[in-house]
Amino acid sequence: MSKVIFQIEGGAPVVMEANAGDNLLELARRANVAIDAPCSGNGSCGKCRVKLLEGELEGGKTRHISEAEYAEGWRLSCACTVSGDVTVLVPDIASAYQSRMKTADLSTGKEVAIFEALQADLRQSGISFDNTFRAVELILDAPTLDDTMPDNERISWALREKLGVSHVEEPYEVMVKLAHTLRENSFHITAKGELQGDTFYLMDVTSPEDRDLIGCAIDIGTTTVSMVLVDLNSGKILAKGSSGNGQIRYGADVINRIIEQGKPGGRKKLQDAIVKETLTPIIANLCKSAGLSARSILRLCVGANTTMNHLFVGVDAESVRMEPYIPSFFSWDGLKAGDLHLPAHPLAKVLVAPNIGSYVGGDITAGAFASLIWDKDEFSLFIDLGTNGEIVFGNRDFLMSCACSAGPAFEGGDISCGMRATDGAIEACVIDKATMEPNIRVVGEPGQKPVGICGSGIIDIISELFRCGIINAKGLFVREGARVQRDHHGMGRYVIAFPAESATEREISINEVDIDNFIRAKGAIFSAVDILLQSVDMDVEAIDKVYVAGGIGSGINMKNAVNIGMFPDVDLEKFTYIGNSSLSGAYAMVLSDEANAKVEEVAKNMTYMELSTHPGYMDAFVAACFLPHTDAARFPSSKQEG
């Protein structure tokens, strides 16, 4: 037996006994050590790198490791076997994901346009943007020997007068600072709180200048977290940002995370990963960039899938995964920021957009709300492309929904050169059929060299490779050329950027495993649409509108997505990309009490269909795992150019 020590970056070492010949990645998995391996260990993605610190390993030298890197000790863990005692350094996936934290530049208006448009549309649909939060300026009489009213009665009396309420609730958090705040500001203060019927729920007392009433809308995705801070009075977006979900170290998908949270101390670990390690730094960052105190955040709203909701709240998610798939809650309005130690006012309510099933959560109810499909006569298809893909179909009369496991491919995961749609991402691509040379568009300033490929870029590349006859319907390379290369196993890849053309001086390419992963992801989406339409006895002709949501990026080319059989083959004019609709829905909910009520109503009227137990789903999925489909007649617009 040999001893293998996994020295996790920024963590405690994990020691495992191993036999000579044991695969290092397999061993890491048994030891519960998270190594980023989207290709599941077939050597294609090149992401499962570890660094040899002591001892030796067999193998581990692949095309993904340069000579220089190999000399430094870098090895691909899936390609190594144990041959004796060894210590390896494991990069921390979560910190890598977190380091992708990004604060949006609001100066151009581009980042906020989608929210402004949504607000206008919702108002059109009769949703008012009112809420009950108030910042009330009070100029009180200072007490004297003849006016000995205690502080709390003094402020309560003034608020009753000013707001016309009969009762003022005074929580502990206000009471402990009241005497000081009143005297420091010579009895001229701001009282912040929430008006509900006949009662004013006092939340804070501050200096007269501080009148901030801030709302925080959050989309907690399995892979990515996004957030906006809004002014609860004006609805204005004050800051916007995103980051990776720190839970990634406990698994790429919800199932692995549920398993992790079920282990001793797991719930706390998973909750800390999202609350302390992910949300807390983003909120701090956004508050700083907007010049706000986190204590001014008086309401939060979260759009997240059912598992993310449970892990965020710290509620056991085991029963989400196990038959009969019963979550602790769909809807719940008892959560406060202080319960989770979120950096916000401790009494701030945390609204969770309602889940409707174990795998259709608040991100979808919030998103479907933001798509406005519930207010239309025409039949709409809503497709959210996340780590899970969720589909909703219907109109003002009915809404059907289902979920499928697509994996992280749409956000650039599971793809060897994949990345999110940020600076350096190849977001669009056209290939010259004759020369096979690519013409790419890269996110960022003009002249930005490519770093990797985001979801919309992958769709384009695969579609173009297929159109140009470079790959066949199974996704295998069938033409040769300068840009089509093969490794020593014969696995083909298409080089979009040679090292000299890329920002990182490493090749950017897409290989057969990447394409296979992506075909499975798009197959999962299309077959879910297929089954959902079947279930209501309709077919693609019935679709009036298709709303595509998710982090895939606004660069998505619908024609190419249809071309590869990802979306149903309908008139391209029917497609609209609506971005992160979960965040948009949360934005509306945090600002508008009517939006809140409407999301609850949309959720109540939405029927959930469990695909995993559906008899036809597996066949439909297998049939969809081709370009464009085994039944090509279903995609008349898709053809390979002769």
Next chain:
Amino acid sequence: MSKVIFQIEGGAPVVMEANAGDNLLELARRANVAIDAPCSGNGSCGKCRVKLLEGELEGGKTRHISEAEYAEGWRLSCACTVSGDVTVLVPDIASAYQSRMKTADLSTGKEVAIFEALQADLRQSGISFDNTFRAVELILDAPTLDDTMPDNERISWALREKLGVSHVEEPYEVMVKLAHTLRENSFHITAKGELQGDTFYLMDVTSPEDRDLIGCAIDIGTTTVSMVLVDLNSGKILAKGSSGNGQIRYGADVINRIIEQGKPGGRKKLQDAIVKETLTPIIANLCKSAGLSARSILRLCVGANTTMNHLFVGVDAESVRMEPYIPSFFSWDGLKAGDLHLPAHPLAKVLVAPNIGSYVGGDITAGAFASLIWDKDEFSLFIDLGTNGEIVFGNRDFLMSCACSAGPAFEGGDISCGMRATDGAIEACVIDKATMEPNIRVVGEPGQKPVGICGSGIIDIISELFRCGIINAKGLFVREGARVQRDHHGMGRYVIAFPAESATEREISINEVDIDNFIRAKGAIFSAVDILLQSVDMDVEAIDKVYVAGGIGSGINMKNAVNIGMFPDVDLEKFTYIGNSSLSGAYAMVLSDEANAKVEEVAKNMTYMELSTHPGYMDAFVAACFLPHTDAARFPSSKQEG
């Protein structure tokens, strides 16, 4: 300059620079080091002992320090001066007070009789003992693939059915344990919470066997804290206990504690002293003795003076002390056990009996409520003998109240051999006029030797010394004998127990300083009664009833108390000792919603009179600082036997 190090027992050392000849006690006070010195440094009480660890001190050997103790290093700090570098050990006052923690023996029924009698009396006065706490047994259907209601809806639905409410509030504390509790108990559980109108506030879910709904009534006195745990269903007393108030280390009276809490970090220190160091161990002890989980405590009620209330809640008390004497609150219903980290259910409401002025607090409103004077036509005088003395006078039509600073004498403080009315306390005494020999009654089992003197014992001894002509009207010794001794200053004392007669083998005596302290305390009480009666244009003849409350002990001899001019000279049959009425009132409030409402009403109808600014008070006080009074005609029953 010399360096003096105060090594505080269980605390951090404090270092002071000193000049040769500096008095050690004075130095300690400047250094903010708490040394127990009730006689204020005149050498009479013998309590300000410190132990020399290194170096030397001048003096410090008095009659209070035996040869053996002196050899061990014990010195009386008030009698020492600095002569060089020195390190002394300072005993921790607070732990001494806390070590007096006592859990009552409920087996005889004696300890609970007063609460049972109160409940019967209150019912007679139309106060029902109902509250809204419920423990509901639920036998739920386990979920199946066809019955996929989430956990929170399942329990909410069942509670709505069973209780006929339309809404169930589900707090975070319940949500995080719901999935586990349901499954561990096969969906057969107890749901605990509070019913309010159309809403059930769910507070806990437990195993079906656990149906405990517990209330906790607390009297927070400046010197002593008392507590009972009650069954919220049956009203039964489940445990009773008391302890010293750990804040004592920050001053014996409220003024010193307010000054302390105003220093940096002071609020937290004072709050910790009462919450963490005093209440938490008593609750833990009582829960243990009653076999209860502290989490079953779902409501707490506190009777305390205005300063104690502010320090307990952690709210700045500075403005209680400074003109115009404005507390942060009189009445306040927003406090939860979790806000203070009290060992109870975190959502348990903490009801604070309403204060009506800076120096008439919730202990008095709760106590006056428990005395039932608000329900009578006859005029009653309510006297609470605590560190502060508070007086209420009136009937169902009006209630007047005031407060005076009596000091801790009634609880055995400020008296050299004083102690609380626990085992070993001399609680009663008769002196033979001819022989001057005492005949004492000691608290405890037969044969218990005396340890010290409690409040009722001091009243008896002073009254008897006066009756027998051993002391004069000024409290000075005027007869000599075996039991009357004098120190080298000529200060007289009466020895109640010679070393051989006492349990501690130390003399138990009362000296002229003790007597003077006590005369000031009783003078403060009587003059307050005097001024209060004057203010309503009445005199002692108008008094129909006198209710005496406080920790002085049920052994109090009213005849002797009148004899020394402590209470007005009215028919002895009019006196009733009602014990700790603040605790009794809190007991009623924790059990009964109607009692709660009535205490609020009593408080609203009570008029507060500020004595400190009253022009006649100082004269009345000076006149009352004699035995029985400068105007002896006001005490016709009091006479020295010729």
